Amino acid sequence: MQAMEELGYFSPDGQSCSEIGQWVDSITGFSSEDAVAPLWGSIQVIGPPDVYPIYGNSELTWAPHKNSRDDDEYIQVMFAEPVLVTGVDVYETWNSGFTTRILAFDGQNWVTLWSTSTPVFIEEVRVHNPTLEVSGFLTREIKVHGDCRPSNSSIEIDAIQLRGYSASCGCVEISQWAQTLTDFSSEEPNTLWMASQVLGVSDAYPSSSESMGKAWKQTSSNLGNDEYIQMRYNNHVYVTGVDVYETYRPGSVKNIDAFDGSSWVTLWSNPTPIPTAETAQIFTPVLNTPYVYTNELRVRVDCQAGGVTDSVQLDAVQLRGYSCEQTCELLAQWVQSVADFSSEVSNVDWAATKVIGAPNVHPSYGDLSEAWAQSVKDENQYIQVIKLH
Numbered sequence: 001m002q003a004m005e006e007l008g009y010f011s012p013d014g015q016s017c018s019e020i021g022q023w024v025d026s027i028t029g030f031s032s033e034d035a036v037a038p039l040w041g042s043i044q045v046i047g048p049p050d051v052y053p054i055y056g057n058s059e060l061t062w063a064p065h066k067n068s069r070d071d072d073e074y075i076q077v078m079f080a081e082p083v084l085v086t087g088v089d090v091y092e093t094w095n096s097g098f099t100t101r102i103l104a105f106d107g108q109n110w111v112t113l114w115s116t117s118t119p120v121f122i123e124e125v126r127v128h129n130p131t132l133e134v135s136g137f138l139t140r141e142i143k144v145h146g147d148c149r150p151s152n153s154s155i156e157i158d159a160i161q162l163r164g165y166s167a168s169c170g171c172v173e174i175s176q177w178a179q180t181l182t183d184f185s186s187e188e189p190n191t192l193w194m195a196s197q198v199l200g201v202s203d204a205y206p207s208s209s210e211s212m213g214k215a216w217k218q219t220s221s222n223l224g225n226d227e228y229i230q231m232r233y234n235n236h237v238y239v240t241g242v243d244v245y246e247t248y249r250p251g252s253v254k255n256i257d258a259f260d261g262s263s264w265v266t267l268w269s270n271p272t273p274i275p276t277a278e279t280a281q282i283f284t285p286v287l288n289t290p291y292v293y294t295n296e297l298r299v300r301v302d303c304q305a306g307g308v309t310d311s312v313q314l315d316a317v318q319l320r321g322y323s324c325e326q327t328c329e330l331l332a333q334w335v336q337s338v339a340d341f342s343s344e345v346s347n348v349d350w351a352a353t354k355v356i357g358a359p360n361v362h363p364s365y366g367d368l369s370e371a372w373a374q375s376v377k378d379e380n381q382y383i384q385v386i387k388l389h
């Protein structure tokens, strides 16, 4: 029997949460990189450490260009999943001690998690994981700044780990309907089938026969294999899902793309879609690339799918994900009840039930009856507790 259950964090719906660690997934920027990159290039920080715990000059690390070894070199990295950040580990493997700032992108701004004005020179490997000044907000992008002056030489980072709790632990997924059109390939001249019919809450599904005036339809005189509609939403989110309300020729969607602020990223694709026999469906594919931070989607459809040329009708497109503007909160809990214990002084004073709820002895120290104490003084005393969830 386990003596004591660890006090953990919980999501609003009671899901138990534990901290997860991720290695770098991709590079989004850097001040400079070595002249012989990819050796000593920025991509060398992708993935788990491959130099650490060895201390020494290695081409399997990122190093700034030798003509640019100044006081403010940086590397900017992306991780696969946004987390409620709790820690960052910088693997310094040559001329260590150089890290001056660690920042995280919160969806709108770069937030300083930690900084120092006094970098040092340490001639041994260092995993730099300082206590953060700010933590607990949603991020998947980190920037690490270093100063080459303490060693007056190259600085080298082998890997970077982002630690934190999954967004699902503290945040509530939000759903949104499209607000504005930003582009489309064609629309039926008849105003009842205009592209704008895809905006707003679904008003045709599950009917396919009543979509007129409620769904987007392409120009019937020129139906291509890559028709598209592009729309914007009110809130930026880390995408977790897209629901396409198809009300005629469902199964014709070939791509769902998201604009990440600089380029279009494919969330899901199927180059050869086959329309189904269904007359209407809500298409919710498992995304190949989730968590893109976006407020703009593009849905591409194949009007020649399955060897038949016909228009496709889309009623609405819902975007789901985690928003940085919402409140995300990790809940810690006090014990709700006691399931078992080895012994107690009495069932009143020093009872096992005294561990229930918030502390009422702490910060005092002493032999006080509002705490659990044992009647048997041996080497194997325990208490087993139950939390709210």
Ligand SMILES: [Ca+2]
Residues within 6 Å of the ligand: 044, 045, 046, 048, 049, 050, 051, 060, 061, 157, 158, 159
């Ligand atoms: Ca490396």
Ligand SMILES: [Ca+2]
Residues within 6 Å of the ligand: 197, 198, 199, 201, 202, 203, 204, 214, 215, 314, 315, 316
């Ligand atoms: Ca509609």
